[in-house]
Amino acid sequence: GENVEQHPSTLSVQEGDSAVIKCTYSDSASNYFPWYKQELGKRPQLIIDIRSNVGEKKDQRIAVTLNKTAKHFSLHITETQPEDSAVYFCAATVFHDMRFGAGTRLTVKP
């Protein structure tokens, strides 16, 4: 099945700085790549997603890029705020099979 690797496992940035989280996937048939944010004790919440026919997508301070040739995709958060602190998960989907990366704990220091 699909194998998703996510880096880094922890990331600490100063408020206002940018944060980048990277993921790679193994199955070239993967065609849908969502990103989830999970706050402590809560459910994962979808924050942005991208399909394989698109190279980049942006929503306010967050953006995702996809390189299908290299089989990697990234999450970019600009102008980080303390409320961005959470665990972020990437995922890759083949048909209905959605597999997650191990997660990145982002801490934004005020």
Place this chain on the structure above:
Amino acid sequence: DAGVIQSPRHEVTEMGQEVTLRCKPISGHNSLFWYRQTMMRGLELLIYFNNNVPIDDSGMPEDRFSAKMPNASFSTLKIQPSEPRDSAVYFCASSLGEGRAFFGQGTRLTVV
């Protein structure tokens, strides 16, 4: 829409007991997923259904785990007998086709 609804929110049970977790997907969604989350293993896909049919259960850890989806609005995940290593948060999620998946609030299971 109330979103994906899971019950119970918390379950504490003794080793050897049967545990049943329940999930009601978002109305109209035709894919349903069961995930298990632990610190050590992260978010693991246990099984997913499409149009009520189990498509891939290769993530189910052992024969002690079973899942059913008798209709489009209800699914169960059963563990029998339960063991302490089954302690985790179990999430159910649903989606429409290969679209966005939405998670329930999860069931925190503790097996003592």
